[in-house]
Amino acid sequence: MVGGFLEHISSPADVKALDSKNLPALCQEIRTTLVRYGKLHGGHIGSNLGMVEATVALHRVFDSPLDKIVFDVSHQSYVHKMLTGRAPAYMDERLFGTVTGFTNPEESEHDMFVLGHTGTSISLACGLAKTRDLMGGLDGTSGTRNVIAVIGDGSLSSAIAFEGLNNAAEQGTNMIIVVNDNEMSIAEDFGGMYGQLARLRASGGTSQPNIFNAFGLDYRYVEDGNDVAALVEAFSQVKDIDHPIVIHIHTAKGLGLDAEDAAAGVKEGRCEANHWQDPLAAQGNPLGARKHYGQLAMARLEPRFASEPGLVVISPATPGSNGITREFRERAGVHYVDTGITEEHAVAFASGIAKAGGTPVLATSATFFQRTFDQLQQELSLNGTPVTLLVFGAGISGADNTHSGAFDIPMFANIPNLTYLTPTSGDAFLAMLDWSTTSHDHGAVAIRVPGEPILAAERAAATHGGAYPRYRGGTAAETHAKGDAGNADTPFARYRVTRQGTDVAILGLGNMYPLAERIAADLAESGDGGVSAIDASVIDPQQCTSLDTACLEALRKRHSMVVTLEDAQLSGGWGEQVTVYYANQDGLQPAGVDKHMRVLNFGAAKEFTDRVPAQDLYKRYGLTAPQVEQAIRSALR
Amino acid sequence: MVGGFLEHISSPADVKALDSKNLPALCQEIRTTLVRYGKLHGGHIGSNLGMVEATVALHRVFDSPLDKIVFDVSHQSYVHKMLTGRAPAYMDERLFGTVTGFTNPEESEHDMFVLGHTGTSISLACGLAKTRDLMGGLDGTSGTRNVIAVIGDGSLSSAIAFEGLNNAAEQGTNMIIVVNDNEMSIAEDFGGMYGQLARLRASGGTSQPNIFNAFGLDYRYVEDGNDVAALVEAFSQVKDIDHPIVIHIHTAKGLGLDAEDAAAGVKEGRCEANHWQDPLAAQGNPLGARKHYGQLAMARLEPRFASEPGLVVISPATPGSNGITREFRERAGVHYVDTGITEEHAVAFASGIAKAGGTPVLATSATFFQRTFDQLQQELSLNGTPVTLLVFGAGISGADNTHSGAFDIPMFANIPNLTYLTPTSGDAFLAMLDWSTTSHDHGAVAIRVPGEPILAAERAAATHGGAYPRYRGGTAAETHAKGDAGNADTPFARYRVTRQGTDVAILGLGNMYPLAERIAADLAESGDGGVSAIDASVIDPQQCTSLDTACLEALRKRHSMVVTLEDAQLSGGWGEQVTVYYANQDGLQPAGVDKHMRVLNFGAAKEFTDRVPAQDLYKRYGLTAPQVEQAIRSALR
Incomplete structure (x- = not known):
């Protein structure tokens, strides 16, 4: 050479x-x-x-x-x-x-x-x-x-x-x-x-x-x-x-790679795997959240194929990234459809499947769902078809500026008749998947597949035997009562109060739920220099498309402040809905009536970011335990 | 027969x-x-x-x-x-x-x-x-x-x-x-x-x-x-x-219509005109807002074609509805491109034109821009190309459920680096069009073409000699100072305070600006039964993609309440940003400090509506003068 x-x-x-x-x-x-x-x-x-x-x-x-x-x-x-x-x-x-x-x-x-x-x-x-x-x-x-x-x-x-x-x-x-x-x-x-x-x-x-x-x-x-x-x-x-x-x-994709790979024992999956990453580098590493939870979901669905002919997994061209392995696809047979890189077709296709009585589960990245905004609204939500969307890679990450997952909530959460679920554990994720694919008594359901913060919390709990995950099944009536808010008609419409405190209530949406628990734990400890303990409540909202106003009203009894945490763009997002709810309720009171819930929102700025590490972005947006704790302590002082 | x-x-x-x-x-x-x-x-x-x-x-x-x-x-x-x-x-x-x-x-x-x-x-x-x-x-x-x-x-x-x-x-x-x-x-x-x-x-x-x-x-x-x-x-x-x-x-489109039309003297424009409406029925009626302001915009651009070779109007297939007449198109020649029904291509195409130094103006309906959400974000805003989008048919209307214009603000207003201008008069609309097509020192600019409420106000003022339109040119430094908020870098980033009052400030966005003026006028009069006069301020925000925080802070001096009015979905929209700004500013104050601006938001619910008359929707959403006035009077009592 x-x-x-x-x-x-x-x-x-x-x-x-x-x-x-x-x-x-x-x-x-x-x-x-x-x-x-x-x-x-x-x-x-x-x-x-x-x-x-x-x-x-x-x-x-x-x-x-x-x-x-x-x-x-x-x-x-x-x-x-x-x-x-x-x-x-x-x-x-x-x-x-x-x-x-x-x-x-x-x-x-x-x-x-x-x-x-x-x-x-x-x-x-x-x-x-x-x-x-x-x-x-x-x-x-x-x-x-x-x-x-x-x-x-x-x-x-x-x-x-x-x-x-x-x-x-x-x-x-x-x-x-x-x-x-x-x-x-x-x-x-x-x-x-x-x-x-x-x-x-x-x-x-x-x-x-x-x-x-x-x-x-x-x-x-x-x-x-x-x-x-x-x-x-x-x-x-x-x-x-x-x-x-x-x-x-x-041309020959991957030309020049085969010999090297073969020598290293890598024999298949080449073209998929090396789309993003050399397979050798990935070997032996624990799976990331996308593949981990994607594989969980596919394993949950697969046993049902034999008895549910209409159950179909759809992936517009990127199955491997989302834990939809080649082996799964082969076993799934007609229950799996790769539509090529055609997100728009895939959403309309899924709506057609559901309309005819099938049960479609469509999986792709948050950033690619952007292409389907009009189909999400028209073919899906307006038509009320019971389609399940699995939204991978949502939330703050170190992605490049063309693939950010931090824009998902403003898009999904503002479409009428669509439910966007935000599981805070693998168990919750599967319970939501079970519900959305077995009940047809709902319109489009998007599920925000848990990200790295939840996987880290679950792995830590598994290792150290901690309290996480807190999610308990789908049977308790109090957690599955129907919400009374807006167009909510899902069993996950009610917020889960997982820690009952006073003074401040911390609402941790999806990936930010572990942070909410961490903050509450920190606040419970009185610190140096005479810092007194704060007994915070912790809440898992479970979804971001309707408000549990009964819960928000109940919080008034023992709390003067609500804090919302989300790992997506604040502008147009979820936490702002909580703020707006209180502001409009309180604003209508006659002057002099002191009925005023204070709210602080934490989330991503309205900006493109390019390969900034997630930890740096959390700091930039104040989404770290010390920053949120300081804001709470200052405000409550 | x-x-x-x-x-x-x-x-x-x-x-x-x-x-x-x-x-x-x-x-x-x-x-x-x-x-x-x-x-x-x-x-x-x-x-x-x-x-x-x-x-x-x-x-x-x-x-x-x-x-x-x-x-x-x-x-x-x-x-x-x-x-x-x-x-x-x-x-x-x-x-x-x-x-x-x-x-x-x-x-x-x-x-x-x-x-x-x-x-x-x-x-x-x-x-x-x-x-x-x-x-x-x-x-x-x-x-x-x-x-x-x-x-x-x-x-x-x-x-x-x-x-x-x-x-x-x-x-x-x-x-x-x-x-x-x-x-x-x-x-x-x-x-x-x-x-x-x-x-x-x-x-x-x-x-x-x-x-x-x-x-x-x-x-x-x-x-x-x-x-x-x-x-x-x-x-x-x-x-x-x-x-x-x-x-x-x-097949032959319109087969059977020709003889009848010919007998009635209708000879051309048949296929376009009768797409929506029989041409005979439209004859003699005053133009609706879409065609009125669309024709204004085209008339403003046309004289520039001779000296600006790169100036191009793009319409994905529905020119006639937006005042881009057949006659204009023929005169425009290469300065006009119909891309067929291809909104996505049209947006990327416009970005390419701007990148190469041209000046594209892309016109279509708010509801069809939904198809381009990903191109708006990626090809346009991420790339910062100076493209002008004319958004027609935005806002609350009696449209059928597939063509609602009330979803535009949550979509446009939450895309980073995009400026969404909301003119409140024909003059303001043209001033914004002039700026966005002559300055290249900005990214994507969408202009919400004025709707029926503004056209009605302008026609009423022309007939009765009233104060509307209030917009005055583009020269006054105080109205064109750069805003200091967020990513705002447009001359329209500052809010225009058009009526200076006390107690309550009414922010009327775009089509809702005439309503804000009407409410202020009503409140200024003391009513029956001992209702006292309220001296409200009126504000024209001019755009909905960044906050004029200097203006919002200045309002604190003489106002205890802010009211926002918008004729689009509240959830994820603009008024909520105002609310969230105050809430987060106020929430950070130590407990006991009474620094709290009350805010009320009026806008459309998150719902699909099907051919409900606009006046009924305004009532449903509280967007009428009596409803807003009652809310203000109750709260200030």
Whole structure:
């Protein structure tokens, strides 16, 4: 293996300056670098390994940033980053993590957008091209020449991508859409379209119907999408083209990883597992909350498949991340459907299943449910279909800015007729899942799958024999009485008072419930310097879509203050509803009547955060025991 | 013309019982009934006229409700309603309006879903079919046999429809997708796909590439989609089919309307205008707020096209409703883009235009912006692109339950980095439009186009010479000082105090600002029975995405109470932010310090409402002058 090229590449000009015979060696060096980076650091390695040659060819042929390349999802942009001045971040482990996992205009003029959700590249590229065309076209004054969208690796079947294809053809001017066809999505490919793509591959791109032609687009095929010379040739032919064209390239996802993996004994699940993380790095580590609780849920549902023909688990393309293992999927058979990366379809599909009497359970990330806001409201909640949604990765985390889970409550909690449950333990999670999938006497139910704070509390209790989890079954009448608030009609509408105190009541929603317990325990102890003990109540609200006003009113007897804790955006969220309830009740009293409950809300700010560790965010938002305790002590003084 | 069939049809069985030679006469009678209904009552007449024969044929061949028909958007379901027991609601003008404009399971077992947004029918049908397949297939126990999705009239190019096509093929079992190809969308068709559809029509369905085949679907073509016998034959052939198939029917939108219109002198704009309303009924009436303010905005932008090449108006398929007239569009040329019914693409497209230095203005309804929630957050706000969104039809209205504009504030106001402006007059609206389209020093700006309450106030002031509108230009430094709150960086971040009083401050957001003025005027008068005058302040917040905390703090000096008014869902909305601000500020004071601002919030409940007149909703939510005044007087007593 020849080395030493990559370290001398600080911009695309250096790729152009190389002798063409050295391009394969550069690709090999990049591939080796990526594999090492993936093993040490993790990341979207599989998809990037497949795109090494295509990315080198793009920068060999086109003139970024005059020519603008938009990477769909931008999880295939590592090689692009290496070739645009950021190679050290992949070569030098001290610098790992100094560049983001997605394109980012703040990092480089060669990055067009911050992108992390699928299918939008063609629409964005249409916009870049539109401005160019308005300002004189390829030779005009816009500062944009060729516009290139790089899409594929499953994202082609995402709703907006089709809208983009359809509109690119209508627009009719220069645009080059590189379709990276690696025969895979995140897990497997799904959809009738992929059969036709297979026929295109088999025929060398000549078979009909050609879906790209069907959208009115010109088309070329490159069989060996990992042959850098063939790609350079193909891209050169379409540079400065006067109409939109699709370059369909056939690549091998994860190319270069197999030998290394095989030597280390890793034999399967490669493409799924290395989507996010090298499998070797994950071996032996305890499961994170997503997989832990996801596996719990699937294990709870699986025994019911035999006697409940209509019970179906639906996952739009990311089963592995959520504990829906390959083994489970195989055993589930027709009771499992992967819809590909199509969240919108998945929600409407689930509503149809429920309407016909089936029992759908739809699992995906909080951040991806955002795509379904309209379907959640119209096809689901307006129609009152009893669908269960499992919302993974919700809450404050160290995620990048495209995948934050902290926006879920403002979205889910403000849709009429939808119930958003916030379990505070694995037992509560399963009780809620049992209810929502066995009773059909409710509309849409979303369950916020417990996150790391709850898993940590449960593991600590298991280790040390503590009081957590406090959740006790689903039989006690007092905990399952129907709430009298708003549109609440679930057995979880009543708040659970788990510690009865005075002075201050701490309402800990979902993942923040362990923090509420911790704060109450701390406050119960009189501290140094004459700090007196406070006997706080602790409450598990169980859900965030209706208020238990009976509980809130009852709190007035012995409490002068209520504190709400949630690990999601405060603005538009849940704790504010508690505040507003008291304010409007109290505000209506005649002047002079001192009936006033004080409320403090703790939660996330309305902001995007990018890979800030969760612990830092908790501190930033005051969501730590010392900060909340200080606020309570100050106010009660 | 033979009449008298329709009145004897009370269920699909009656359609089946007719002699087949009488079907054309039934269709003619339905068409005449529809035209009369449209002229007297309004509605989606054009699309329904094109679907008369297809709907009769569907109920002639299939056995609803065992066979399940899902009407996309369900704006083509009037004939279906006539044939399923609801004909009197279209024949007897005393009964007009007793059925909804969309399918509704509460009306009939033949209606599968409440639907009003485009493209979801195939996904919903996939769900119905999935449950059927899990429960034994066509002859099983599910209660579902054939599943039929009726789509078209422009909705085929909607994002989720493509996901549906792709997944229907994957599913592989019985499903009949009727594509109503009337060569039109709401305005014109857009997208490269439509060229291929035209070739399919020209070739009698034989040309390649066939986009439906490309998605892996079987396909048949019916050239005369208004020939009931041909349709009966086509549907009969595919009844109980064992795989998904597309029946592409070529229909004439508005068939039967032309002669009547021509006789009345209506010659153009037919298909757009009669999408919602018969053009004759609209003639001579003053424009509603949507068209009035939409035309104002377009007139403001148009003179700039000559000198600003990058200025572009984008409308996803419903220009006419928003005052973007055919004449404007023709004059605008390349400065206007209709993307078809593709809101998601439109938002990403706009972000791309802005990124490349253009100035996009994207106009659509509040209810349709819901589809773009993820693009608003990711492609727009996260990327900080200076795009202007014109949000039409926002706020409380008498709309049906699928098109409510009262959910806009919880959605827009909780997205980081997005500014949602709420003008209280036409002048303010144009000043905000000027700023957002001339300054690029901001991220996404959405402008809530003024609604009927503001138009009424402006018209009343014009007639009677009153004080409204109060908005004064964009020059006064005190009104345009930058706010110091949150992420506010707009010249409209500061609240405008338009009436300086004491005791109570009334904050009237957007459309509710005239109500705030009215209440203050009423309170200023001492009433009967010794009711004393109250000198209220009136405030125009101008926007709802950040708080002017300096203003809120200043109010403490002379006010003990703040009232917020908004014509949108309270839960997750704007007024609650004001409440929460005061509560958290006050809650942090040590016990015993009496620093407590009372707040009352008025706005819409978290609920779906269906064609309830706006005035009734205002009363329901306490948003009338007497109700607010009583609350204020009670509290201050």
